[in-house]
Amino acid sequence: MAGNAQNAKSRPHKAKKRSRRPDFLALGGIDVFFLLLVIAILTIGLVMLFSASYTYAFYNKKGDSTYFFKRQLVFAVVGVVCMLLVSKLRYDYLKILAVPALFVSWGLLVIVLILPASFGEFHRWINLGFFTFQPSEIAKLAVILFCAYEMDKNHKKIVGKSINHSKFSNTVKELSGGHIVVYDSFLQLLFYALVITVTAGLVYLENHLSGTILILAIGVIMMYLGEIKKHWFVLIAVIAAVAIVIFVLNPQLLEKYAGARITAWLDKSYDPKGARWQTNNSLYAIGSGGLFGTGLGNSKQKHLYVSEPQNDFIFAIVCEELGFIRAVGIILLYVLLVWRGVVIGLRAKDRFGAMLAMGIVFQVGLQTALNIAVVTDTLPNTGISLPFFSYGGTSLMMLLVEMGIVLSVSRYSRIEK
Numbered sequence: 445m446a447g448n449a450q451n452a453k454s455r456p457h458k459a460k461k462r463s464r465r466p467d468f469l470a471l472g473g474i475d476v477f478f479l480l481l482v483i484a485i486l487t488i489g490l491v492m493l494f495s496a497s498y499t500y501a502f503y504n505k506k507g508d509s510t511y512f513f514k515r516q517l518v519f520a521v522v523g524v525v526c527m528l529l530v531s532k533l534r535y536d537y538l539k540i541l542a543v544p545a546l547f548v549s550w551g552l553l554v555i556v557l558i559l560p561a562s563f564g565e566f567h568r569w570i571n572l573g574f575f576t577f578q579p580s581e582i583a584k585l586a587v588i589l590f591c592a593y594e595m596d597k598n599h600k601k602i603v604g605k606s607i608n609h610s611k612f613s614n615t616v617k618e619l620s621g622g623h624i625v626v627y628d629s630f631l632q633l634l635f636y637a638l639v640i641t642v643t644a645g646l647v648y649l650e651n652h653l654s655g656t657i658l659i660l661a662i663g664v665i666m667m668y669l670g671e672i673k674k675h676w677f678v679l680i681a682v683i684a685a686v687a688i689v690i691f692v693l694n695p696q697l698l699e700k701y702a703g704a705r706i707t708a709w710l711d712k713s714y715d716p717k718g719a720r721w722q723t724n725n726s727l728y729a730i731g732s733g734g735l736f737g738t739g740l741g742n743s744k745q746k747h748l749y750v751s752e753p754q755n756d757f758i759f760a761i762v763c764e765e766l767g768f769i770r771a772v773g774i775i776l777l778y779v780l781l782v783w784r785g786v787v788i789g790l791r792a793k794d795r796f797g798a799m800l801a802m803g804i805v806f807q808v809g810l811q812t813a814l815n816i817a818v819v820t821d822t823l824p825n826t827g828i829s830l831p832f833f834s835y836g837g838t839s840l841m842m843l844l845v846e847m848g849i850v851l852s853v854s855r856y857s858r859i860e861k
Contacts (some may be wrong), residue, residue, distance in 0.1 A: 468722055470534045471741035475854035481781045482527070482847045487772060489522060489833035496761040497754035497835065499747050512754050512835050519837040523844030530848030531855070538849070542593035546639070547569035549586035552579035568650045577838035580655040582645045583845055584807055587643055587662055591636060592626035595670030599795060601628035603671050633672055636663070653702045654818075658811060665806050696747050702826075709824035719825075725749040726760035737767030739826055750800075754835040756827050759819045775816070778831075784810040785850050791857040801853040804846045813858045829833055 493516055500510035505511035556579050557567050569576040595602060642664030648656040665679060692710070695703035708719035716724060729745035732738065743764045746753040749808040753761050763771045785805025808831050815830040817823040829836055831843055 455611065463798055468534055468537050470532055470852050470855045472532055472855035474851045475784065475857070475859060476856060478784045478788065479775060479845075479851060480783070481590055481784060482844075483524075483783065485774075485777050485832045485845075486520060486524075487795075488777075489830075490517060492758060492762050492765075492833055493738075493754055493835060495757050495765060496743070496746050496782050501545075502747045502751060503748065504644060515837065516835055516840065519840045520844075523841045526841065527844040527848035527851070529698065530845055531851035533852055535849055535856075536794070538589060539796065540802070542589045545582075545586040546590040546643075548578060549583040549824075550643070550646065553583060553643070553650070557577070557646075568652055568655075578836075580652055580659075581838045581842045583643050583647060583655075584659060584662060585842060587640060587659060588666060588800065588803040590639065590667035591663070592803060595636070595666065595799060596794070596796040598628075598632055599671070602632045603629065629673055633667070633676055636667055636670075636672070639663075640667075651702075652827070653698070653705075654814065654826035657813065657826065658828065659809070661810050662803065662807050666799065666803050685824055702824075705824045705845040707824065709821065720756060722751050723821050723825050725829050726757050728762040729764040729823060730820065732763040733767050735762070735768050737765050737770065740765050754800065756815065756829055756834060757819055758829050758833050758835075759816055762833070775812075778809065778812045781805065783788075787859065788850060788854045791855040791859050792853050793858075795803075797853040797856065801850045804850055806845070807846075 446660060457645065462593055462832075463679035490513070494513040497512040501511040501513075518528055532761070537665060552570065556570050557565065559570060568578050600801045616665065620751045640660065644656045644659040644663070651730070651761060664677070668677065692706060695706035695710075697703070698706070704715075704719050708714045708723070712720070714720055725745050729743065731752060738744075743753075746761050750757050750760055759771070781804045785808075786802055787804070789798040792801060811828060811831050814823065814826070814828050815834075818825055828838055832840070
C-alpha cells in the first residue's frame with residue numbers, strides 16, 4: 445500500500461488540456477434579422493437573374509441559357525460561406541488591414557489602367573483567366589475601412605480645436621508672419637478629402653463615372669459619420685452643385701462616353717438606336733409591367749431589347765415581370781437592410797464598429813438608389829449595378845464579405861439577438 449502510494453506520488457500528473465478559443469474569433473450571437481434580409485434579397489436576386497438573362501445567354505453563350513445563372517450561383521454559395529466565416533472573426537482585427545487595403549486597391553486601380561481594355565475602351569476589369577474582377581469593387585470597401593480606422597484613431601483631432609504643432613503648420617505660420625492658425629481638424633479634413641479624391645480619380649480614369657460618383661458619396665458619408673465639422677459640408681454641397689451644373693450644361697467637358705449619356709438624358713430624342721436605346725427599352729419594360737406584372741419569366745423586353753438585361757438594367761425586368769407593387773416590396777427589403785445596419789452601427793461597442801457597419805450599409809443603399817434612378821431615367825445612364833441582383837462575381841463576393849463584417853459588428857452590438 446505504502447509502495448503504491450509512493451509510486452503514485454512519484455508519477456507526474458498529466459496536465460489537462462484546456463480548450464481555448466482563439467483571440468481573433470468573435471463571441472456572441474449574430475443579428476438574425478439582418479442575416480435573413482441578406483438571404484431574402486440574394487435569393488430573389490438569383491431568381492430574377494435567371495429570368496432576365498436566359499434569352500441573352502442563349503444567343504451569346506452558345507445556346508447555354510443558364511450560363512449567367514450557374515456562374516452567379518457559384519459566387520453566391522462561395523460568398524455566403526465567406527460571409528459566415530467573416531462574421532465569426534472579430535471586426536476590430538480589420539484595423540490591421542485598413543492602410544494596406546487602401547494601397548492595394550490603389551495599386552490594382554493603376555494596374556487595370558495599364559492592362560489592355562477588356563470590353564471596348566473600358567479599363568475596368570482584370571482578367572485572371574478563370575474569372576475577371578473589378579478593382580473598383582475592392583476600392584469601395586477599402587475607403588470605408590480606411591476612413592473608419594483613421595477617423596476613429598484621430599477622432600479628438602477631428603472634433604477638437606487644438607492647434608497643430610507639426611513642422612508643416614509651423615512653416616505656414618512663419619511664412620504668414622504668424623497670423624494664420626492651422627487647426628488639426630482642418631488638416632484632417634484635407635487628408636481625408638485627398639484620399640477620397642485620389643481613389644475616385646483613379647476610378648474615373650477607368651471610364652467608370654458611376655463608380656466615381658459612388659466613391660465620392662461614400663467618402664462624404666464617412667466624413668459625416670467621422671464628425672468632420674458640419675460647416676464644411678455646406679462647402680462640399682456648393683462645390684458639388686456647381687460641378688453638376690457645369691457638367692450638365694457642358695457634357696463635352698467629360699469623357700466622350702459620359703458626355704453622350706448626359707446629352708441623351710437631357711434630350712429624349714437623341715440617338716434612339718444608340719445612347720437612348722437601353723434607357724428607352726427600360727422605360728417600356730417598366731410601363732408594360734403595370735401594377736402586378738406580366739408574370740415571372742414573361743418579360744418581352746429581355747428578348748434582346750434591353751441590352752445585357754442581367755446587368756445594370758435588371759430592375760427594369762423585375763418591374764415588368766413582377767409589377768410595381770412587388771418592385772416596391774423589393775425596395776422596402778433594401779430599406780430594411782440599411783435601417784437594420786444603421787441600428788447595428790448605432791449600438792456598436794465602439795466608434796470603429798459603428799462607422800464600419802453604417803458605412804457599408806449606406807454604400808448598399810446609395811448603390812441601390814443610383815441604380816433605380818438610372819433605370820427609371822431619373823439620372824443619366826452611368827452603368828451602375830443593383831446589389832445582389834446584377835450579374836458580377838466580384839461585386840457579389842465583396843457585398844457578401846461586407847455583410848459578414850456587419851454581422852461581426854452585430855455580435856458586439858447592444859441589440860436583442
